[in-house]
Amino acid sequence: MLYDAAIVGTGPAGLSAATVLEARGKNIIWFGPEEMSSKIEKAEKISNYPGLGIITGYELNEQFRAHIKELGIEITNKFVTKISNFGGHFTLLADNEMYEAKTVLLASGIAVAKGFEGEKEHLGRGVSYCATCDGMFYKGKTLAVYCGDKNFLPEVSYLANIAEKVYMFSPDGQLAVPENKVEKLGGRLAKILGENRVEAVELSNGDQIAVDGVFVLRNAIPPEELLPGLELDGPHVAVNRQLHTNIDGCFAAGDNTGRPYQIAKAVGEGNVAAHEILEYLAKIDHSLQPKRL
Numbered sequence: 696m697l698y699d700a701a702i703v704g705t706g707p708a709g710l711s712a713a714t715v716l717e718a719r720g721k722n723i724i725w726f727g728p729e730e731m732s733s734k735i736e737k738a739e740k741i742s743n744y745p746g747l748g749i750i751t752g753y754e755l756n757e758q759f760r761a762h763i764k765e766l767g768i769e770i771t772n773k774f775v776t777k778i779s780n781f782g783g784h785f786t787l788l789a790d791n792e793m794y795e796a797k798t799v800l801l802a803s804g805i806a807v808a809k810g811f812e813g814e815k816e817h818l819g820r821g822v823s824y825c826a827t828c829d830g831m832f833y834k835g836k837t838l839a840v841y842c843g844d845k846n847f848l849p850e851v852s853y854l855a856n857i858a859e860k861v862y863m864f865s866p867d868g869q870l871a872v873p874e875n876k877v878e879k880l881g882g883r884l885a886k887i888l889g890e891n892r893v894e895a896v897e898l899s900n901g902d903q904i905a906v907d908g909v910f911v912l913r914n915a916i917p918p919e920e921l922l923p924g925l926e927l928d929g930p931h932v933a934v935n936r937q938l939h940t941n942i943d944g945c946f947a948a949g950d951n952t953g954r955p956y957q958i959a960k961a962v963g964e965g966n967v968a969a970h971e972i973l974e975y976l977a978k979i980d981h982s983l984q985p986k987r988l
């Protein structure tokens with residue numbers, strides 16, 4: 696099915712856009728955790744969102760969840776690992792399934808996780824964020840995998856079925872190892888090493904393990920990795936005032952477009968982006984109509 700819009704992110708920016716697009720009868724697919732924004736959930740006290748007085752982050756997230764339930768909007772509880780632009784439509788890879796949409800809204804927030812030492816330098820040279828996209832290059836090889844969340848365990852299994860050996864790291868060392876071929880390492884992943892390509896990983900105790908590649912599976916993929924060709928403005932997605940990115944049909948809203956990192960800004964931008972998506976869809980759908988002579 697070709698969706699009108701794919702929304703990536705279930706924080707306030709994504710929610711705001713989803714309500715507009717749903718109200719206008721658009722056929723949307725909305726990716727992200729059903730629990731919605733983990734950032735908001737962590738906020739002890741929110742006092743700057745108009746009309747709500749002082750509220751805890753948990754209470755606000757509860758209200759967001761109740762809101763979409765009331766409107767009957769569904770969340771696809773999946774994490775998007777790759778978006779490809781086919782100049783007219785997009786494909787999105789999420790949990791090994793492919794989805795197609797005419798437009799994309801990046802409402803994925805801003806990553807708080809600091810990358811590992813050597814991660815950025817080796818990106819595309821042995822470091823990957825997407826098991827399904829790059830796993831097949833490691834047939835019979837040795838891999839290190841950082842599994843940042845239990846949701847990524849199926850991807851670790853997928854890699855274990857391709858590679859000869861997989862060393863798995865997780866944030867607290869608590870995640871269960873899904874396959875025999877996977878060796879769980881208790882220490883922290885400290886560095887990714889290699890001259891031109893990845894050659895080894897270093898643990899927090901200084902031990903080094905030779906590997907051919909490193910998969911970093913965490914709940915935050917830099918937007919330019921998610922959608923190749925996307926222009927950045929420093930650490931943020933470059934957008935104009937209408938929230939258009941440099942890629943036709945792709946819009947961005949919320950924390951990922953820049954400071955201030957605030958709920959009200961995210962909600963406002965989600966709303967503007969949704970209206971821009973409506974205009975864009977009207978334009979492309981009109982151009983597909985047969986011309987009257």
Ligand SMILES: Cc1cc2nc3c(=O)[nH]c(=O)nc-3n(C[C@H](O)[C@H](O)[C@H](O)COP(=O)(O)OP(=O)(O)OC[C@H]3O[C@@H](n4cnc5c(N)ncnc54)[C@H](O)[C@@H]3O)c2cc1C
Nearest residue numbers: 704706707708727732738775803804949950956957958961
């Ligand atoms: C502790 C704390 C307290 C705060 N207090 C306040 C406050 O009092 N007032 C205020 O205005 N702001 C506050 N903020 C900031 C506020 O939470 C953010 O500005 C707001 O949540 C941004 O909304 P967003 O939709 O852009 O991103 P987020 O809320 O970060 O949501 C992004 C969503 O995208 C999902 N996602 C990311 N990548 C993918 C992917 N590839 N596939 C699918 N889903 C994906 C994430 O899981 C998440 O659900 C606080 C933040 C923190 C951390």
